[in-house]
Amino acid sequence: AQTVTQSQPEMSVQEAETVTLSCTYDTSESNYYLFWYKQPPSRQMILVIRQEAYKQQNATENRFSVNFQKAAKSFSLKISDSQLGDTAMYFCAPPLANAGGTSYGKLTFGQGTILTVHP
Amino acid sequence: DTGVSQNPRHKITKRGQNVTFRCDPISEHNRLYWYRQTLGQGPEFLTYFQNEAQLEKSRLLSDRFSAERPKGSFSTLEIQRTEQGDSAMYLCASSLVPIYEQFFGPGTRLTVL
Numbered sequence: 001a002q003t004v005t006q007s008q009p010e011m012s013v014q015e016a017e018t019v020t021l022s023c024t025y026d027t028s029e030s031n032y033y034l035f036w037y038k039q040p041p042s043r044q045m046i047l048v049i050r051q052e053a054y055k056q057q058n059a060t061e062n063r064f065s066v067n068f069q070k071a072a073k074s075f076s077l078k079i080s081d082s083q084l085g086d087t088a089m090y091f092c093a094p095p096l097a098n099a100g101g102t103s104y105g106k107l108t109f110g111q112g113t114i115l116t117v118h119p
Numbered sequence: 120d121t122g123v124s125q126n127p128r129h130k131i132t133k134r135g136q137n138v139t140f141r142c143d144p145i146s147e148h149n150r151l152y153w154y155r156q157t158l159g160q161g162p163e164f165l166t167y168f169q170n171e172a173q174l175e176k177s178r179l180l181s182d183r184f185s186a187e188r189p190k191g192s193f194s195t196l197e198i199q200r201t202e203q204g205d206s207a208m209y210l211c212a213s214s215l216v217p218i219y220e221q222f223f224g225p226g227t228r229l230t231v232l
Contacts, residue, residue, distance in 0.1 A: 004161075035220055045162070045210065045223040091161050104174065105150055105214060107221065109161030 006092055006110035013082045014118050020067075021077045021113045023092030032095045035107065036066070036077045038088040048090070051075065082117045089114050121145060123224035125211050131230045132201055139197045140227045144213030151194050152221060153186060154210040155179065162210050168194060201231045 004025045013019040025034075036048040051059045051068045059066050063083075067076045075094065079086055089112045096108035124143045132138050144151050149170050154162035165184070166176045170191035180186075183201075188194040198205055208228050212221035 033219065037223075044225040045212075047220045047222070050220050093161075096164055104167070105216075105219075105221070106152070106164045106167060106175070107162075108164065109154075112159075112161050 004092055004094060004108050004110035006090075006113050008113045009111070010114045010116070012116045012118060013079075015082055015084060017082050018078065018080045019082055019115065021079075021090050021092075021115065023075045023077070023110055025073050025075065025092065025094040025108075025110075027073070027094050027096075029095045034068070034075050034095075035093040036064070036075075037091045037093055037109075038086075039091065039112075040085075040088040045091070048077065079115075084117050084119060087115060087117045123211055123213055123222050125209075125224040125227050127227060128225060129228045129230075131232065133232050134203060135200055137197065137199045138201060138229060139195055140209055140211075140229075141193060141195050142211030142224060143193045144211070145215075145222055146192075148213035148215050148222070149191065150214040150216075150221075151188055152212045152214075153194070153196055154212065156208040156210055156226070157206075165196075198229075201229075203231045205229060206231045 032053045034051045037045045038048050039045045049061045049064045063080045065078045091112050092110040093107040096106040126141045152167040153165040156162040165180050166186050168188040171188050183199045186196045208226040210226045211224045214221045
């Protein structure tokens with residue numbers, strides 16, 4: 001069975017500081033995208049950043065960046081200059097592949113990390 | 120608003136009743152996914168459509184669940200003879216290309232009494 005592990009159930013950070021959320025996963029797919037989504041309290045899931053697995057360069061989106069280690073199947077999210085609006089639950093989402101090794105776009109989500117940014 | 124919409128946002132029902140949820144994806148998106156999310160957990164895949172064709176159903180989707188996307192636009196998810204264990208947030212997402220990012224709707228929160 002494919003697994004996604006987010007080993008930090010909760011994290012907290014002071015405003016303007018940097019925080020890193022970890023994620024390890026297991027997939028049989030060979031060419032895929034990985035995503036980090038955030039879900040603010042009582043609000044809908046929104047995309048934070050995506051990484052194309054065939055690219056060696058780590059993705060960056062403003063204050064958000066990833067450290068993608070394909071061989072290790074590790075996909076961590078770094079948030080720089082944390083803001084109060086970053087408070088949310090963060091989900092790592094690699095593909096959910098069938099037995100044949102293709103996800104057809106289905107995602108599998110980790111348990112999530114609740115991030116609280118304090119003023 | 121051109122995002123994914125879901126209706127109703129909240130549904131409270133008694134055990135044994137049938138419920139139906141609707142999802143309207145982003146108009147040009149041909150992929151539509153349904154997920155279920157319980158409190159404090161990540162979403163779990165239920166089923167997905169490519170246009171009007173339902174291509175896969177998760178083992179989580181028992182026979183009491185049925186989903187349709189009749190004209191390749193909006194989709195409905197019906198749960199028959201609801202059980203308390205069906206209480207969850209039901210999320211819909213759409214994408215233009217399968218491996219690209221999915222855009223999520225606000226979800227329908229179902230409470231079965």
